[in-house]
Amino acid sequence: MSPTPDCSLDRHCPLSAVTRWHYEADVVVLGFGASGASAAIEAARAGAKVSLFEVAAGSGGTSALSGGEIYMGGNGGTPIQRAAGFEDATEDLYKYLVMVGGPNADAAKARLYADNSLRHFEWLQAQGIEYKNSYIAERCIEPSTDDCLIWSGSEEAYPFVNEAKPAPRGHCPKFVGMGGGRYVMEKLAGQVSALGVEVTYNARALSLVADEYGRVHGLVVRVGGEQRYARARRGVILCAGGFIMNREMVKQHAPLMLRSLHPIGTVDDGSGIRLGMSVGGATVNMAEGFSTVPWYPPGSLVKGIFINEHGQRFINEDCYHGRVSHYMLQQDGVRIWLLADHDTYGVSDMHTLAKIEIGAAGDTWEDVERELKLPEKSLVSSVAIYNHYAARGEDPMFRKAKKWLKPLDKPPFVALDCRKDHCFFSSFTLGGLDTLPTGEVLNEGREPVPGLFAAGRTACGLPRWGEGYSSGMSLADATFFGRQAGRRAATA
Amino acid sequence: MSPTPDCSLDRHCPLSAVTRWHYEADVVVLGFGASGASAAIEAARAGAKVSLFEVAAGSGGTSALSGGEIYMGGNGGTPIQRAAGFEDATEDLYKYLVMVGGPNADAAKARLYADNSLRHFEWLQAQGIEYKNSYIAERCIEPSTDDCLIWSGSEEAYPFVNEAKPAPRGHCPKFVGMGGGRYVMEKLAGQVSALGVEVTYNARALSLVADEYGRVHGLVVRVGGEQRYARARRGVILCAGGFIMNREMVKQHAPLMLRSLHPIGTVDDGSGIRLGMSVGGATVNMAEGFSTVPWYPPGSLVKGIFINEHGQRFINEDCYHGRVSHYMLQQDGVRIWLLADHDTYGVSDMHTLAKIEIGAAGDTWEDVERELKLPEKSLVSSVAIYNHYAARGEDPMFRKAKKWLKPLDKPPFVALDCRKDHCFFSSFTLGGLDTLPTGEVLNEGREPVPGLFAAGRTACGLPRWGEGYSSGMSLADATFFGRQAGRRAATA
Numbered sequence: 015m016s017p018t019p020d021c022s023l024d025r026h027c028p029l030s031a032v033t034r035w036h037y038e039a040d041v042v043v044l045g046f047g048a049s050g051a052s053a054a055i056e057a058a059r060a061g062a063k064v065s066l067f068e069v070a071a072g073s074g075g076t077s078a079l080s081g082g083e084i085y086m087g088g089n090g091g092t093p094i095q096r097a098a099g100f101e102d103a104t105e106d107l108y109k110y111l112v113m114v115g116g117p118n119a120d121a122a123k124a125r126l127y128a129d130n131s132l133r134h135f136e137w138l139q140a141q142g143i144e145y146k147n148s149y150i151a152e153r154c155i156e157p158s159t160d161d162c163l164i165w166s167g168s169e170e171a172y173p174f175v176n177e178a179k180p181a182p183r184g185h186c187p188k189f190v191g192m193g194g195g196r197y198v199m200e201k202l203a204g205q206v207s208a209l210g211v212e213v214t215y216n217a218r219a220l221s222l223v224a225d226e227y228g229r230v231h232g233l234v235v236r237v238g239g240e241q242r243y244a245r246a247r248r249g250v251i252l253c254a255g256g257f258i259m260n261r262e263m264v265k266q267h268a269p270l271m272l273r274s275l276h277p278i279g280t281v282d283d284g285s286g287i288r289l290g291m292s293v294g295g296a297t298v299n300m301a302e303g304f305s306t307v308p309w310y311p312p313g314s315l316v317k318g319i320f321i322n323e324h325g326q327r328f329i330n331e332d333c334y335h336g337r338v339s340h341y342m343l344q345q346d347g348v349r350i351w352l353l354a355d356h357d358t359y360g361v362s363d364m365h366t367l368a369k370i371e372i373g374a375a376g377d378t379w380e381d382v383e384r385e386l387k388l389p390e391k392s393l394v395s396s397v398a399i400y401n402h403y404a405a406r407g408e409d410p411m412f413r414k415a416k417k418w419l420k421p422l423d424k425p426p427f428v429a430l431d432c433r434k435d436h437c438f439f440s441s442f443t444l445g446g447l448d449t450l451p452t453g454e455v456l457n458e459g460r461e462p463v464p465g466l467f468a469a470g471r472t473a474c475g476l477p478r479w480g481e482g483y484s485s486g487m488s489l490a491d492a493t494f495f496g497r498q499a500g501r502r503a504a505t506a
Numbered sequence: 507m508s509p510t511p512d513c514s515l516d517r518h519c520p521l522s523a524v525t526r527w528h529y530e531a532d533v534v535v536l537g538f539g540a541s542g543a544s545a546a547i548e549a550a551r552a553g554a555k556v557s558l559f560e561v562a563a564g565s566g567g568t569s570a571l572s573g574g575e576i577y578m579g580g581n582g583g584t585p586i587q588r589a590a591g592f593e594d595a596t597e598d599l600y601k602y603l604v605m606v607g608g609p610n611a612d613a614a615k616a617r618l619y620a621d622n623s624l625r626h627f628e629w630l631q632a633q634g635i636e637y638k639n640s641y642i643a644e645r646c647i648e649p650s651t652d653d654c655l656i657w658s659g660s661e662e663a664y665p666f667v668n669e670a671k672p673a674p675r676g677h678c679p680k681f682v683g684m685g686g687g688r689y690v691m692e693k694l695a696g697q698v699s700a701l702g703v704e705v706t707y708n709a710r711a712l713s714l715v716a717d718e719y720g721r722v723h724g725l726v727v728r729v730g731g732e733q734r735y736a737r738a739r740r741g742v743i744l745c746a747g748g749f750i751m752n753r754e755m756v757k758q759h760a761p762l763m764l765r766s767l768h769p770i771g772t773v774d775d776g777s778g779i780r781l782g783m784s785v786g787g788a789t790v791n792m793a794e795g796f797s798t799v800p801w802y803p804p805g806s807l808v809k810g811i812f813i814n815e816h817g818q819r820f821i822n823e824d825c826y827h828g829r830v831s832h833y834m835l836q837q838d839g840v841r842i843w844l845l846a847d848h849d850t851y852g853v854s855d856m857h858t859l860a861k862i863e864i865g866a867a868g869d870t871w872e873d874v875e876r877e878l879k880l881p882e883k884s885l886v887s888s889v890a891i892y893n894h895y896a897a898r899g900e901d902p903m904f905r906k907a908k909k910w911l912k913p914l915d916k917p918p919f920v921a922l923d924c925r926k927d928h929c930f931f932s933s934f935t936l937g938g939l940d941t942l943p944t945g946e947v948l949n950e951g952r953e954p955v956p957g958l959f960a961a962g963r964t965a966c967g968l969p970r971w972g973e974g975y976s977s978g979m980s981l982a983d984a985t986f987f988g989r990q991a992g993r994r995a996a997t998a
Contacts, residue, residue: 024949028718095929117761226520271608389902395887410881
């Protein structure tokens with residue numbers, strides 16, 4: 015029988031109701047994905063006794079579903095960037111991170127990460143993660159080889175290119191095929207194990223324990239059907255993922271994400287965020303999420319143009335696929351097409367996940383417009399304006415870079431059907447608890463909640479704006495700021 | 507000296523630290539705008555001893571800055587709707603409220619309000635608020651006369667008109683000129699006084715008082731430089747407005763609203779919302795706000811078309827000015843124009859607040875396009891497509907209603923400059939604490955926080971989506987759901 019029947023994820027358990035601690039540690043970590051592993055490693059290295067609880071039967075979390083790509087650079091470039099000819103300045107990385115953070119970017123986190131990104135690369139290698147010294151110049155989502163460096167954001171596209179010198183910054187681990195995230199997690203989990211962190215699997219978080227002043231003292235978990243109390247002498251670190259799998263929370267907070275039918279998540283039920291809120295933690299950007307249909311490769315399609323159901327263009331198509339996809343979600347209606355001509359089609363090279371089908375085809379753009387049942391001249395005018403300027407190497411409306419400009423004038427013409435309910439349109443959430451760069455969870459007045467930390471998608475981190483997300487940012491944030499939280503909690 | 511130095515808006519004060527209650531009541535209400543007044547009236551009528559605290563030196567809050575317009579109908583129509591020839595069905599009001607609530611509309615609140623809106627009209631009259639039996643058919647923002655019924659939303663526009671039979675529902679009080687909100691507040695404040703509610707002005711809320719289980723027991727206020735404790739035996743009702751005047755919170759949560767330079771608020775510093783969060787209350791739609799440039803009257807301008815800096819249309823211009831303005835905010839860049847021809851200009855009738863200036867003029871649309879330095883054919887194509895269909899009484903792209911369609915073909919032509927930093931562009935926030943229709947504040951798991959209620963813009967109510975706001979919805983929500991909270995708290 016529970017002495018605290020009212021406790022829940024959303025109502026903390028009073029310290030006075032705890033009669034026995036079943037676990038005692040300096041630092042309690044919830045969640046064994048990349049952020050939890052990184053936090054546990056650094057806390058243990060700082061001398062703390064660490065106890066880690068994970069709801070699943072093994073390590074990995076949603077990090078293990080990813081490609082394992084990590085966004086890094088600055089400081090003159092990682093060795094792999096430099097070998098590929100990119101001297102990536104810290105200020106360029108910083109400016110890019112602030113721009114892609116959107117209108118409420120976290121400049122303090124961007125600063126800390128930009129200054130220490132190269133050291134973070136070295137740290138990852140020290141954990142046993144290997145990187146091949148190689149670079150892929152072509153547009154790609156995730157290498158099918160064990161190659162490393164890719165362009166994984168909108169660095170070369172307007173408006174980013176105007177403010178920050180571009181460089182490729184997506185570092186994929188030396189792992190053949192998809193599934194690099196699993197490889198990264200195995201290396202991190204190996205360190206967690208070697209450091210003697212006490213790991214309890216199949217442990218579901220029920221509630222935080224806090225005293226009447228709101229200081230966090232521990233965590234209540236269910237293990238083997240029993241309610242158990244874990245004392246955290248210095249701090250609890252919430253690394254329990256986002257909330258994309260909790261469809262009620264998505265509907266309430268990020269309804270735009272409901273338009274994307276393929277959530278990327280394992281647990282990601284919002285439990286970490288809710289635990290933080292139960293002791294007054296503030297949330298930020300709960301409406302924001304990453305979502306994408308991976309519409310390239312082939313890179314030739316970047317020379318095509320997207321139109322909405324008004325026949326209008328809406329973005330420079332040389333942006334990262336996720337940025338373009340986020341604009342797709344925001345258009346009126348559900349019908350979106352990617353227009354290509356004979357020279358730009360090349361769909362045989364399309365990523366197997368994408369499988370975007372042809373919605374209409376014809377020998378003239380008038381034919382395509384008619385087949386799509388669009389208002390007369392709507393699509394045709396958009397193509398005419400685009401072609402007129404593209405022939406001169408210009409795109410005054412959306413500023414696609416010159417190398418992607420080519421009149422779409424070689425029949426046959428096609429309109430690829432990018433309807434959100436027809437394509438693979440994946441998503442995860444970017445909103446979460448407000449934290450300092452140290453991982454300390456903040457209340458709405460931006461004072462730390464004593465004894466509480468968060469990292470990964472439980473926090474609102476560097477990646478916090480759907481329009482700005484770049485591949486590798488979530489794992490970069492999870493590992494780097496997981497480490498900060500572990501270090502700070504160990505010495506709190 | 508305070509026994510609880512750590513207490514703040516964001517950290518509740520533990521009950522055990524309270525040594526003396528300076529005030530004792532059944533129900534404590536924070537804020538003396540429309541929601542606080544309505545809550546206090548109903549709580550007192552239900553037999554509760556009520557104590558109301560207001561930070562300003564008098565009643566009114568932001569409600570008193572408004573036009574006093576209240577959105578009501580359904581139930582066959584109010585007497586004023588019926589006299590004007592509108593039999594407004596409850597289901598039509600309900601459907602409209604759900605549609606304008608956006609993707610996470612609160613159907614339970616819409617249901618309760620639609621079913622009881624006519625009774626609410628009678629209640630307002632019973633408090634002494636008078637309404638003239640008159641109707642204004644023309645487009646207007648707020649009558650300069652004492653007339654009552656106006657079209658105050660997007661009822662007749664696509665997509666709303668397809669789902670719910672339209673009716674005018676904005677009821678303005680019998681008060682000549684702007685300032686009807688002050689009149690409404692004086693009537694409500696008179697009732698508060700007559701019912702013997704204890705009112706303390708110049709009282710700033712500092713913190714909620716809660717026990718270790720999270721139940722709310724009272725409020726800490728600063729009065730005359732002293733920290734004082736107010737006990738609420740049954741409940742605290744937070745009616746302290748939104749957060750539009752707290753620019754840090756706006757930047758953090760609703761950065762789009764920063765583009766609107768004229769916040770509508772008195773206190774509205776987010777203190778009510780923060781108090782709720784300090785005891786685990788969840789927030790909803792913190793990124794959402796109302797914002798508008800009142801671009802009509804004259805109604806003739808509704809026959810014009812808006813274009814963004816790509817020369818593209820983006821909405822059916824017959825929507826409510828706030829919906830159109832919200833789309834303006836969302837366009838790329840800052841340049842927006844309203845195009846009109848000789849027959850539709852009529853700016854002499856423009857609302858004095860609006861003062862939208864001419865950005866370009868010419869005898870051909872090519873001249874205007876050139877003067878605005880837009881890409882060749884961008885504006886011209888948009889006008890040509892619009893004119894082509896308007897001549898046939900159609901608008902297949904955006905579905906503006908037939909009565910507003912007329913080719914823009916009588917020179918001279920003008921582009922009115924609607925840049926956000928040039929026009930009067932007002933705003934207030936729509937995000938706030940999640941509540942039940944009874945006013946009970948909910949945590950993220952949608953369980954009530956014991957002893958805590960909220961109403962008005964401190965809560966996320968019926969109006970919760972910038973694209974859907976209609977004039978009169980905020981006061982409708984504040985008064986009606988303030989009443990529900992008062993009643994429920996009195997009997998809690």
